[in-house]
Amino acid sequence: MLRVDRVCLDGNEATAFDYSFAPGEMTVVLGGNLSGKTNLCRLLAGLPTRACGDVSYKEQPLTDLPPQQRSVAVVFQAFVNYPNWTVAQNIASPLIAQGLSREVQEQKIRSLAQTLGIGDFLDRNPEELSGGQQQRLAIARALAQQADVLVLDEPLVNLDYKLREALVLELKALLSETQATVIYTSSDPRDAFALGDQVLLLEKNRKLQAGTPLEVYQQPANLAAAHLMSDPGVNRLPLIKGDEAGDCRAVRPEHVRLGSEAAPSADTELDFEMQVDSVERSGDETFVHGRVNATERADVTEHWVVRRPGMHSVEERQVMTLHVRRDDILTLVVD
Amino acid sequence: MARIRLDGVGFTYLGADAATLAPLSMDISHGEAFSLLGASGAGKTTLLNLLSGILQPTRGRIYFDDVDVTGLPGRARHLAQVFQFPVLYQSMTVGENLAFPLTTRGLNRNPADIALRVKAVAEELNIEGILNRGANGISLFEKQLVAIGRALVRPDVSMVLLDEPLTAVEPSVKWRLRQTLKQAQRDLGVTMVYVTHDQTEALTFAERVAVLADGEILQTGSPEDVYQNPTHEFVGHFLGSPGMNFLPVAELPETLRHRLKHQGDPERLGFRPESAKLSAAGAFDLTGVVSSRRILGTQQGDVISMYGLQCGDHSVFVRSSASQVVGDPVSIDLRHWVGFRNGIRVGRHGAE
Numbered sequence: 001m002l003r004v005d006r007v008c009l010d011g012n013e014a015t016a017f018d019y020s021f022a023p024g025e026m027t028v029v030l031g032g033n034l035s036g037k038t039n040l041c042r043l044l045a046g047l048p049t050r051a052c053g054d055v056s057y058k059e060q061p062l063t064d065l066p067p068q069q070r071s072v073a074v075v076f077q078a079f080v081n082y083p084n085w086t087v088a089q090n091i092a093s094p095l096i097a098q099g100l101s102r103e104v105q106e107q108k109i110r111s112l113a114q115t116l117g118i119g120d121f122l123d124r125n126p127e128e129l130s131g132g133q134q135q136r137l138a139i140a141r142a143l144a145q146q147a148d149v150l151v152l153d154e155p156l157v158n159l160d161y162k163l164r165e166a167l168v169l170e171l172k173a174l175l176s177e178t179q180a181t182v183i184y185t186s187s188d189p190r191d192a193f194a195l196g197d198q199v200l201l202l203e204k205n206r207k208l209q210a211g212t213p214l215e216v217y218q219q220p221a222n223l224a225a226a227h228l229m230s231d232p233g234v235n236r237l238p239l240i241k242g243d244e245a246g247d248c249r250a251v252r253p254e255h256v257r258l259g260s261e262a263a264p265s266a267d268t269e270l271d272f273e274m275q276v277d278s279v280e281r282s283g284d285e286t287f288v289h290g291r292v293n294a295t296e297r298a299d300v301t302e303h304w305v306v307r308r309p310g311m312h313s314v315e316e317r318q319v320m321t322l323h324v325r326r327d328d329i330l331t332l333v334v335d
Numbered sequence: 336m337a338r339i340r341l342d343g344v345g346f347t348y349l350g351a352d353a354a355t356l357a358p359l360s361m362d363i364s365h366g367e368a369f370s371l372l373g374a375s376g377a378g379k380t381t382l383l384n385l386l387s388g389i390l391q392p393t394r395g396r397i398y399f400d401d402v403d404v405t406g407l408p409g410r411a412r413h414l415a416q417v418f419q420f421p422v423l424y425q426s427m428t429v430g431e432n433l434a435f436p437l438t439t440r441g442l443n444r445n446p447a448d449i450a451l452r453v454k455a456v457a458e459e460l461n462i463e464g465i466l467n468r469g470a471n472g473i474s475l476f477e478k479q480l481v482a483i484g485r486a487l488v489r490p491d492v493s494m495v496l497l498d499e500p501l502t503a504v505e506p507s508v509k510w511r512l513r514q515t516l517k518q519a520q521r522d523l524g525v526t527m528v529y530v531t532h533d534q535t536e537a538l539t540f541a542e543r544v545a546v547l548a549d550g551e552i553l554q555t556g557s558p559e560d561v562y563q564n565p566t567h568e569f570v571g572h573f574l575g576s577p578g579m580n581f582l583p584v585a586e587l588p589e590t591l592r593h594r595l596k597h598q599g600d601p602e603r604l605g606f607r608p609e610s611a612k613l614s615a616a617g618a619f620d621l622t623g624v625v626s627s628r629r630i631l632g633t634q635q636g637d638v639i640s641m642y643g644l645q646c647g648d649h650s651v652f653v654r655s656s657a658s659q660v661v662g663d664p665v666s667i668d669l670r671h672w673v674g675f676r677n678g679i680r681v682g683r684h685g686a687e
Contacts, residue, residue, distance in 0.1 A: 032505050032506075033475070033505050130375070130376075131375065160374050160375050160532045161532050161533045161534060161535075161576075162374055162532070162534075162573060162578075163374070165576055165577065187505050187506055188506055189506075193629060193630050193631060193632075194629055213630065214630055214638070217632060217633075218633065231506050232510045252632070254632055254633075254634065255633075255634075277514075278514060278517060278518070280513075280539035281538060281539065281558050281559065282534070282535045282538045282539050282558075283534065283538050283558060283559075283561075283562030283563075283574050283575055284562075284575055284576065284607070284608075284609055287539070289510075289514060305510070309609060309634075309654075310609065311559050311562070311563070325635065325636070327636055328633075328636070
């Protein structure tokens with residue numbers, strides 16, 4: 001099992017945490033800019049970083065080993081391939097070091113290239129490939145290392161939306177076949193659901209929460225964790241008197257229903273009035289933005305977003321009723 | 336602000352066999368929010384460069400209002416551009432950056448007028464609080480707002496071209512940036528052309544979307560129209576996440592095939608993951624086997640999933656609150672579909 005102990009992603013001991021990566025599974029490390037994701041990747045790979053702490057694999061310390069002596073393969077956002085080598089030579093580079101026979105090497109090259117959809121380009125140089133193909137090549141090279149640990153640091157962020165969607169599905173299928181412990185960083189909660197067996201939430205170099213995607217989604221540890229695992233972020237409600245322990249309440253945008261959709265069921269739901277500012281429709285979803293007066297004070301409003309499946313026509317600049325199930329309201333601590 | 340009109344505009348690189356951009360005509364209204372959506376290599380950048388005057392079309396004419404600008408250089412078209420990464424003068428304050436386009440074009444404005452205009456634009460974008468800060472000391476989100484502010488500050492700007500303006504901004508603030516941009520677009524009545532590969536951005540931003548593929552505009556319409564009623568299989572596939580599912584009609588159950596005969600007699604049937612309903616096997620004619628499941632969240636307390644299904648040799652995705660596991664046989668009820676022949680729409684069925 002891959003472990004980090006007393007890890008400080010910014011070199012500051014106040015943020016130290018421990019974490020064990022589930023063996024053979026994929027952990028999505030979810031965090032925004034400057035959350036410490038890349039520092040964590042560099043620490044695991046043994047590359048220079050401000051992050052410090054102990055890294056071990058199967059109880060063997062890795063901390064003092066140089067990168068080439070660790071069984072850790074890395075793919076970064078800005079993909080790196082050997083520019084003067086062909087696709088085949090690029091994939092072969094880690095195989096040569098493994099001391100495999102020429103035939104076994106060639107067979108592996110072909111099968112990896114095939115799996116990643118670059119089998120027809122073995123004789124080309126990387127610059128003759130599209131961005132998506134270059135990133136697949138970088139992934140093929142990382143897989144060829146047959147490392148115990150595979151680190152993918154936002155590997156798809158530079159690619160086209162539609163290509164990213166296809167590659168996420170491919171990666172999921174491909175990586176479920178390997179025995180490697182996979183770490184995949186992202187700032188998009190959809191990746192956590194699509195790829196993660198486990199998810200580790202980071203903010204400002206701190207560990208916010210860890211668990212399966214559904215656990216983290218249903219029981220966020222705090223307001224920041226709820227926000228991070230929500231796109232757009234959660235809607236705030238003030239705390240009401242007599243509420244259980246917590247500093248605030250919140251509801252996810254997809255858990256708010258429009259008054260036009262269904263009648264409320266009085267005991268299980270709360271009603272709110274929203275002053276609608278704008279409506280966005282993405283095709284499969286409708287987003288209604290507006291201000292909600294969630295307290296008794298008329299001058300305090302919160303900005304809310306309602307996220308509904310399908311196309312809804314909603315007039316802008318009107319007041320509309322919203323329904324929220326009591327069970328969907330999250331009571332959260334702020335830190 | 337201007338109305339932008341392209342009349343049979345095409346572009347072929349010197350010596351190239353095929354056109355990079357097939358001759359196309361389009362009409363963007365005065366003050367309209369318009370999106371150009373396409374993958375890399377679809378011709379978005381070529382079209383953008385034709386609009387901004389970096390490239391000259393090899394055929395056709397471009398008009399801003401009724402003025403033929405085809406031969407005019409970019410400077411003379413009075414357009415403003417916003418790029419993926421904000422380009423600011425790092426040594427200047429935010430306020431100085433915003434004022435810059437007003438001071439350099441020999442407009443001979445007096446400082447009080449400039450200050451008023453800068454203040455108005457800053458208020459529109461909610462950045463009036465950082466006017467005195469250095470441009471190098473603000474967040475990426477604020478920098479992009481300042482870049483947008485600089486594009487909007489000249490009252491004589493004919494249109495604003497936005498090239499993937501949200502790509503570099505992280506998801507948690509994308510929403511706010513897009514909101515602010517849309518609000519400003521409406522309040523100031525600016526003609527905006529938004530170029531992106533991201534369907535969500537294109538559809539949420541625009542009143543009309545043009546879908547571009549292989550140097551051709553396949554469909555132009557409202558976000559609802561291009562999403563619900565694609566004219567080409569490619570548009571159906573490209574929009575939506577995942578995109579439209581397609582099944583060959585010849586492999587569908589007889590009862591379904593019979594109905595389709597009277598609905599344009601399509602070769603392939605397209606349907607969206609949310610316009611099908613799953614149930615235990617047996618209830619409907621169309622059947623499949625669950626091959627994958629991805630959780631999307633919860634709704635009314637139930638877990639919502641995107642199921643991958645194997646229907647014969649074909650795989651499709653269906654969004655459902657049903658609770659199935661991999662290997663389960665299921666039955667699929669289609670509520671809305673679009674029929675295609677040779678990749679082009681021939682019929683459609685269903686509410687919505």
